[in-house]
Amino acid sequence: MANPTLHESTLPNGLTADEARAEADRAYELDRAHVFHSWSAQAEITPMTITASEGCHVWDGQGNRLLDFSSMLVNTNIGHQHPKVVAAIAEQAAKLCTVAPQHANAARSEAARLVAERTPGELNKIFFTNGGADAVEHAVRMARLHTGRYKVLSRYRSYHGGTETAINLTGDPRRWPNDHGNAGTVHFFGPFLYRSQFHATTEEEESERALAHLRDIIRMEGPSTIAAIILESIPGTAGIMVPPPGYLAGVRALCDEYGIVYIADEVMSGFGRSGKWFAIDHFDVVPDLLTFAKGVNSGYVPLGGVAISPHIAETFAHRAYPGGLTYSGHPLATAAAVATITAMAEEGIVENAARIGTEVLGPALRDVAARHPSVGEVRGAGVFWAVELVADQTTREPLAPYGSSSAAMNSVIAECKKLGLLPFANYNRIHVVPPCIIGDDLAREGVALLDKALDVADASLG
Structure with missing residues (x-):
């Protein structure tokens, strides 16, 4: 589950490691100078630069390959660069x-x-x-x-x-x-x-x-x-x-x-x-x-x-x-x-999504929920799942307030990325929404990375 960097290979789009970093640096500079981002306080964001993508992975501006468990905005159902x-x-x-x-x-x-x-x-x-x-x-x-x-x-x-x-x-x-x-x-x-x-x-x-x-x-x-x-x-x-x-x-x-x-x-x-x-x-x-x-x-x-x-x-x-x-x-x-x-x-992609949900994601996420006190509930179907994070399983107090985030949630998201997982997060939830093409091994790898990241959420409970 190591997170490969561009030192080891070129990107899927043919750029070398140095070319990719130079492009990413320039893209970030221009973004901060000219791009107005949606749903954001403009001076408070540090957007990730994406330099390449393929299948269920994306590459960021630092040369890290991440398993895309967000499908960007839950839309790359067929995967990247099909x-x-x-x-x-x-x-x-x-x-x-x-x-x-x-x-x-x-x-x-x-x-x-x-x-x-x-x-x-x-x-x-x-x-x-x-x-x-x-x-x-x-x-x-x-x-x-x-x-x-x-x-x-x-x-x-x-x-x-x-x-x-x-x-x-x-x-x-x-x-x-x-x-x-x-x-x-x-x-x-x-x-x-x-x-x-x-x-x-x-x-x-x-x-x-x-x-x-x-x-x-x-x-x-x-x-x-x-x-x-x-x-x-x-x-x-x-x-x-x-x-x-x-x-x-x-x-x-x-x-x-x-x-x-x-x-x-x-x-x-x-x-x-x-x-x-x-x-x-x-x-x-x-x-x-x-x-x-x-x-x-x-x-x-x-x-x-x-x-x-x-x-x-x-x-x-x-x-x-x-x-x-x-x-x-x-x-x-x-x-x-x-x-x-x-x-x-x-290619049977819809059928694959159904099977992955029933046979891999559902069971694996329920196992994660059983072991982490920070998980209140997991729910979903196909490749469309939510992990509800709580500060207290009994009271169901969310780990981040409705309509906002928290230091604990931000730490979980950062840990996911550090481990090589690109999550979709909203308020007190991590959504497990990989491309519909994902295979068993990658789905299990992604849940295992999330499992590790949730140790950070557990530690925040005191």
């Missing part, structure tokens, strides 16, 4: 780099077909966007125009994007500085048994009580005012909280009862992440609209979209849809999507 996707982008660039969205083109048409083939039910119309946030924006716009209503309900402990509507739908603290109470959004509590808002002791109780709470919210807000309910099928950044049996089916039933559009946000959980093409497939539920991005082409070129049910598509059959993007269905992005989806199908 040769089939890289080749498809180059081939498309040589043929047709860009085309205005009002014109048909082969890459967009084929990508739409491949996405529609895999969405649940009859979500056979695909509106392409540049990413997940604007997919959510357009899904909400469609729901509002379809119903003639305005309000949209979303859960606390959720993330839907950084644009105006999407950030107001978000149910975590990133919403707070952007929320002026005028976006037509209403939040409710979703099921999360480990930190239950409903005093539940079983998954069945949690599901029943969460649905009763949602019904009350609908009644109190006025069903005739509510256009949509949007839910991440498995909430991602907010904590990878797999819904208990019956919950999503219950939400579907409430939407049907009150004429509300059900939007499934699959931006992070889609395209193999949970061990299914879409996480909602675990629950046998068909939404009215489904948003996607990230894993559709592993983020190689920005792309997102909305999959649309027939009854909502019919609303705009003879009525113009008032929305669009210059780069909707961009040929380079959709060519990357075609190559990604095709490779995932041909």
Whole structure:
């Protein structure tokens, strides 16, 4: 599990060790001079420079190779630099780099077909966007125009994007500085048994009580005012909280009862992440609209979209849809999507993610949890897991406060990187979210590195 450096070899992109370091130094200098980073206090960050990547690894500016247990922003589902996707982008660039969205083109048409083939039910119309946030924006716009209503309900402990509507739908603290109470959004509590808002002791109780709470919210807000309910099928950044049996089916039933559009946000959980093409497939539920991005082409070129049910598509059959993007269905992005989806199908990548979760990550993480007093719970599916870190297992006090970090969490993250593991961390959690292509040995290696890093968390408990 040693962490090799560039003294031993060149990078996968052909740069020598010295060339890579020189490039990294220059990149960092220019970054600090000119780049304005998202979600950050600009003077307080020291961003890691990434100089190369391949498969499940990345190389930093100091020449360290790290096992990527973050999939960057949980989007490189097919791994880094997959040769089939890289080749498809180059081939498309040589043929047709860009085309205005009002014109048909082969890459967009084929990508739409491949996405529609895999969405649940009859979500056979695909509106392409540049990413997940604007997919959510357009899904909400469609729901509002379809119903003639305005309000949209979303859960606390959720993330839907950084644009105006999407950030107001978000149910975590990133919403707070952007929320002026005028976006037509209403939040409710979703099921999360480990930190239950409903005093539940079983998954069945949690599901029943969460649905009763949602019904009350609908009644109190006025069903005739509510256009949509949007839910991440498995909430991602907010904590990878797999819904208990019956919950999503219950939400579907409430939407049907009150004429509300059900939007499934699959931006992070889609395209193999949970061990299914879409996480909602675990629950046998068909939404009215489904948003996607990230894993559709592993983020190689920005792309997102909305999959649309027939009854909502019919609303705009003879009525113009008032929305669009210059780069909707961009040929380079959709060519990357075609190559990604095709490779995932041909190489059994979704099935691999499911097996790795069941046979490797799940058992290994539960073993880690049993040995570390700093671990309150592990939960997840496929290659989509959260390790909830606590200061006290009995009280479940988080190791970092909600909406913030702590010295203890920062130390764990630093130790992960020191050991050669690139983690995804949020508040008091480490998310175990490697590429869907990861094999047994690398998955076990990554958990073993995390296991060692958690000794730092244990030591902080005193």
